[in-house]
Amino acid sequence: MLWGPDGVMIYNDAYSVFAGNRHPKLLGSKVREGWPEVAEFNDHVMKVGLAGGTLAYQDQELTLNRKGGPEQVWMNLDYSPVLDESGEPAGVIAIVVETTARVMADRQLAAEKEQFSQLFEQAPSFMAMLRGPEHRIELANPRYMQLVGHRPVLGKTIAEALPDAVEQGYLQILDRVFSAGEAFAATAATYAMQALPGGPVTERVVDFVFQPIKDPSGAVVGIFVEGVDVSERARADAALRRSEAQLRELNADLERKVIERTQARGRTWQVSPDLMGALNSQGYFETSNPAWMSVLGWSEEEVASMSIFEMLHPDDLERTRAGFELTQIGQPAIRFPNRYRCKDGSYRWISWVGVPEEGMVYCTGRDITDEKEKEEALAQAEDALRQSHKMEAVGQLTGGLAHDFNNLLAGISGSLELLQTRLAQGRVNDLERYITAAQGASRRAAALTHRLLAFSRRQTLDPKPTDVNQLIAGMHDLLQRTIGPQISLELVGGVGLWTALIDQNQLENVLLNLCINARDAMPDGGKLTIETSNRWIDERAARERDLAAGQYTSLCVSDTGTGMPAHVVERAFDPFFTTKPLGLGTGLGLSMVYGFVRQSGGQVRIYSEVGKGTMVCIYLPRHFGSGEQYPAGTVIELDAPFAQRGETVIIVDDEPTVRMLVKDVLDGLGYKALEAANGAEGLHALKSIAHVDLLITDVGLPGGMNGRQLADAARSAQPDLKVLFITGYAENAVVRHGHLEPGMHVLTKPFEITVLARRIRDLLAERK
Numbered sequence: 001m002l003w004g005p006d007g008v009m010i011y012n013d014a015y016s017v018f019a020g021n022r023h024p025k026l027l028g029s030k031v032r033e034g035w036p037e038v039a040e041f042n043d044h045v046m047k048v049g050l051a052g053g054t055l056a057y058q059d060q061e062l063t064l065n066r067k068g069g070p071e072q073v074w075m076n077l078d079y080s081p082v083l084d085e086s087g088e089p090a091g092v093i094a095i096v097v098e099t100t101a102r103v104m105a106d107r108q109l110a111a112e113k114e115q116f117s118q119l120f121e122q123a124p125s126f127m128a129m130l131r132g133p134e135h136r137i138e139l140a141n142p143r144y145m146q147l148v149g150h151r152p153v154l155g156k157t158i159a160e161a162l163p164d165a166v167e168q169g170y171l172q173i174l175d176r177v178f179s180a181g182e183a184f185a186a187t188a189a190t191y192a193m194q195a196l197p198g199g200p201v202t203e204r205v206v207d208f209v210f211q212p213i214k215d216p217s218g219a220v221v222g223i224f225v226e227g228v229d230v231s232e233r234a235r236a237d238a239a240l241r242r243s244e245a246q247l248r249e250l251n252a253d254l255e256r257k258v259i260e261r262t263q264a265r266g267r268t269w270q271v272s273p274d275l276m277g278a279l280n281s282q283g284y285f286e287t288s289n290p291a292w293m294s295v296l297g298w299s300e301e302e303v304a305s306m307s308i309f310e311m312l313h314p315d316d317l318e319r320t321r322a323g324f325e326l327t328q329i330g331q332p333a334i335r336f337p338n339r340y341r342c343k344d345g346s347y348r349w350i351s352w353v354g355v356p357e358e359g360m361v362y363c364t365g366r367d368i369t370d371e372k373e374k375e376e377a378l379a380q381a382e383d384a385l386r387q388s389h390k391m392e393a394v395g396q397l398t399g400g401l402a403h404d405f406n407n408l409l410a411g412i413s414g415s416l417e418l419l420q421t422r423l424a425q426g427r428v429n430d431l432e433r434y435i436t437a438a439q440g441a442s443r444r445a446a447a448l449t450h451r452l453l454a455f456s457r458r459q460t461l462d463p464k465p466t467d468v469n470q471l472i473a474g475m476h477d478l479l480q481r482t483i484g485p486q487i488s489l490e491l492v493g494g495v496g497l498w499t500a501l502i503d504q505n506q507l508e509n510v511l512l513n514l515c516i517n518a519r520d521a522m523p524d525g526g527k528l529t530i531e532t533s534n535r536w537i538d539e540r541a542a543r544e545r546d547l548a549a550g551q552y553t554s555l556c557v558s559d560t561g562t563g564m565p566a567h568v569v570e571r572a573f574d575p576f577f578t579t580k581p582l583g584l585g586t587g588l589g590l591s592m593v594y595g596f597v598r599q600s601g602g603q604v605r606i607y608s609e610v611g612k613g614t615m616v617c618i619y620l621p622r623h624f625g626s627g628e629q630y631p632a633g634t635v636i637e638l639d640a641p642f643a644q645r646g647e648t649v650i651i652v653d654d655e656p657t658v659r660m661l662v663k664d665v666l667d668g669l670g671y672k673a674l675e676a677a678n679g680a681e682g683l684h685a686l687k688s689i690a691h692v693d694l695l696i697t698d699v700g701l702p703g704g705m706n707g708r709q710l711a712d713a714a715r716s717a718q719p720d721l722k723v724l725f726i727t728g729y730a731e732n733a734v735v736r737h738g739h740l741e742p743g744m745h746v747l748t749k750p751f752e753i754t755v756l757a758r759r760i761r762d763l764l765a766e767r768k
Contacts, residue, residue: 001082003091007031007046018098020066037070038062045079049092055079059099074103126206128225129213130158135174135223137161147191147204147229164192174223177210181220185209185332187355188234205234216546275350275365281328283307286360295367297343313339313347327356337368404481406749410726411441411657417753418664437657463501463600465623468532468555469493471504472511479515479530485679485706486525487518494533500553501623502600510593514557514616517590521561521614525704531556535619547603551622558615564608572606593618647693647764648672652682652710653726654702658749662696662726665757671764679705686714692721693764699727711744722763726751 001010009031016023026034031042041062048055057077063070076097084090126143130136135158145153153161158171165171168191177184185208192203208227212220269276269289277285277292288303298311312320316338323336333354339347349372350365415438419431472491480489511530518528535552542549564572573594593616597604601621608614649671653659659675666673674689676682679701686692695714699707711723723744747759 001091001093002031002042002046002049003082005046005050007042007092009034015096018066018096021068022066035064037065045092045094049079049081050089052081052089054081059103073098073100075099125226125228129222130174130225131222133175133178134159135171135178138222143229144225147206149202168192174210177212177223178220181212181214181218183209183211183334185334186330187357188230188237203231204229205231273367275363275367277303277363279308279354279361279363281359283309283324285363296340296348302343311341313341315339324361327354327361330356332356333361340365404477405445406727407653407655407658408441408445410749410751411655411661412438412445414661414751414753414756415441415657418661421753433660437660441657463503465499466502466504466507467497468500468502468507468553468620469497471507472530472532472555475508475511479512480702481700482512483515483519483528485701486704487522488527488702488704490527490529492529492531494531496534497532498534498551498553498622499624500620502620503596506596510596510618511555511557513590513593517616518557518559518561518614521559521563526560526613528560529556529558531558534622537619545603545605545619547619552602552619553622554617554619556615556617558613560613563610563612563614564606565610569606569608573604648674648689648691649694649696649760650674650676650682650685650689650692652676652679652695652697652701652707654678654698654700658698658726661753662756665753666760669757669760671760678703679707679710682710683713686717692718694722694724694760696724696726696760699725715741724759724763726756 002008003010007030009026009029011019011027016027019026022034031046032039035042045055055077056079057075059074060077061072061074063072065071076099078095079092081089082091082093121141123141123143126147127139127141128137128144129139131138137153137156137158140154145151148162151161158174159166162170170191173184187207189206189208190203191206192201206227207230208225211224211226213222213224215221272289273291273294275291275295276289278287280286284307285303288298288300290300292298292300292303296311298306308324309317309321320336320338323333327333333352336352336354337349338352340350341347348367348369351368352363352365354361354363356362415434419434419438422428422431422434472493476489476491483489515528515530522528533554533556535554537545537547537549537552539549572590574591594604597618597620603619605617605619606614607617649666651659651662651666651673652675653662654677656677659677663673663675671693674685676685680703682695682697682701683705686695692714695711697707697710701707701710705713707725707727711721711725715721715723720743725744725746726749727746745759745763747756
């Protein structure tokens with residue numbers, strides 16, 4: 001909004017991103033002073049807008065200084081007057097949409113199209129693009145037009161434009177290529193053309209390839225025609241063949257032996273690692289090169305003595321026989337794989353190219369056994385590593401899970417111990433809350449164990465109607481433990497979220513993987529947000545996301561971490577691709593996410609910017625039905641009164657049961673006990689009291705401040721403060737590689753209540 005005659009700037013968050021380094025100084029400034037490099041442009045805007053007029057610019061080019069230097073940008077700009085209470089224009093509202101990326105992309109695309117067009121037009125070979133099953137001529141270069149006699153062919157089908165080709169059987173070849181989706185190549189093919197009705201027939205000889213064009217789903221949508229007019233060469237070859245025929249009439253047998261010996265002496269024939277040979281119509285190789293011996297162990301004489309069908313693997317016989325029959329009617333074999341028997345009885349995979357000519361098929365075969373074995377090994381490795389990755393994720397949870405279980409065990413054992421003590425003393429009132437606390441902690445431990453087993457299970461998909469919001473809420477504690485106390489976790493559940501039909505265990509695994517990746521991208525801490533919403537995907541958006549148009553439930557995980565460059569985002573879903581150091585990732589996490597979501601009928605997309613963070617969005621098809629209730633952990637509410645005498649102790653722990661037990665111990669010892677659930681609350685409590693005698697705190701606390709940081713902050717104001725860390729983490733996490741300051745002590749969970757009481761008394765007695 002440009003307000004008043006000076007155009008004072010008021011704008012939204014999106015404009016602050018557009019403003020770059022000018023924000024926040026730009027907010028509230030006069031537009032002429034805020035954007036001096038385009039002052040005249042904005043003067044015109046204000047003049048027209050305050051006069052009641054509107055302005056609109058499409059892809060307006062301007063030079064702005066947003067990042068420390070001049071930058072050429074393009075924008076769609078719409079300006080409209082804003083009326084005051086009297087109905088007169090008092091300001092101008094500007095809607096700014098930056099189109100720089102699209103304009104630059106359009107220009108690059110236009111340049112590439114122009115380059116392609118020039119290459120297409122200047123190519124020495126003839127080229128044409130045929131579209132659809134009727135083979136409509138969509139594109140044709142000058143060489144192609146020359147070949148067909150410069151007829152008006154564009155926009156017409158082959159049957160309409162080139163009846164000569166139909167009569168000579170080319171239409172059948174095109175139909176076969178379109179239906180089978182396999183290329184067809186021919187050398188020295190004849191094409192007779194009558195340029196004008198009643199005119200002379202011109203015969204041309206061409207080498208050509210008909211290559212099927214497929215859409216992203218693999219369906220054939222057209223044919224690309226490419227070739228070379230070799231009429232002059234063919235005439236020369238024909239003359240040569242006539243001369244050779246005369247010689248063959250004198251001594252056909254001698255000629256064959258001379259040709260064979262000439263081939264055998266050829267350097268390529270001798271040194272090529274590929275199998276070579278001339279195959280006759282009975283299936284025997286009349287000639288073979290030395291590679292047969294090095295690859296399969298057969299000599300030239302042994303190869304000539306056996307039919308190819310004697311050397312084939314039994315499973316490949318029928319398929320190869322069918323391919324051989326096609327070569328006998330003039331169709332070449334291209335990249336045709338089968339298994340040939342070695343002299344030692346083993347088999348090797350060979351990929352063949354066979355070109356038929358004058359009753360013989362001239363063959364070249366490449367040994368692809370290693371490639372086949374690698375493909376099989378890769379498939380097995382991918383299957384094994386999928387399970388390995390899931391177990392790796394569980395391994396990464398070890399620290400957090402140990403902390404959770406120690407918290408729960410402390411709650412159980414402490415409650416039972418106090419229950420036993422109260423019963424021995426005959427104090428039978430108020431025992432229910434210890435029983436409730438122990439039972440609640442037991443149930444939560446059982447739920448945590450069940451969830452851990454679910455993550456390590458290997459099973460096929462078991463989709464169920466699922467309320468994704470409830471599923472995420474049930475994982476809250478687990479996710480918070482996984483990402484650690486330095487990262488704040490925010491759940492933003494969409495209101496009225498649609499149900500998704502999904503495998504709950506697998507979706508949990510996906511969410512856990514994404515949170516682990518986000519955690520690794522924020523080594524110095526940050527914010528992780530999990531957000532759900534309902535999404536209508538229209539036809540255009542569906543094409544962009546490779547989805548069917550319709551209704552989807554979206555689940556987005558975003559972080560404020562390091563972000564990824566574009567070339568990393570492009571490969572993020574590739575199997576085995578990882579940017580993590582060796583030993584810290586298999587490179588299958590995101591590929592497993594992608595595979596599971598796609599198998600479930602959805603899609604996943606990554607949006608990232610280096611230095612600003614990453615967002616991964618999953619789109620799951622809407623399920624028209626109700627969702628399952630997802631089990632959540634039991635929360636125990638405690639409301640124990642504070643004692644009114646003695647020294648003051650502050651207890652900071654995110655586990656309510658532990659806080660309750662420690663407070664009861666302190667109450668029994670006559671201390672005044674205050675509670676806090678996280679570092680921020682604990683620090684507030686410390687600042688609100690004049691003097692604190694003892695701080696008892698967990699180490700792993702939510703909210704961005706751990707227990708050690710809390711203790712350091714408290715001691716900056718009260719250096720003699722005694723600190724007792726109660727933790728389920730390894731001690732080094734507290735003492736910083738062996739350094740524990742005087743007055744700081746550690747008690748690991750689970751612990752006996754009597755030990756806790758004795759430690760508290762000893763610490764406070766030591767102070768005195």
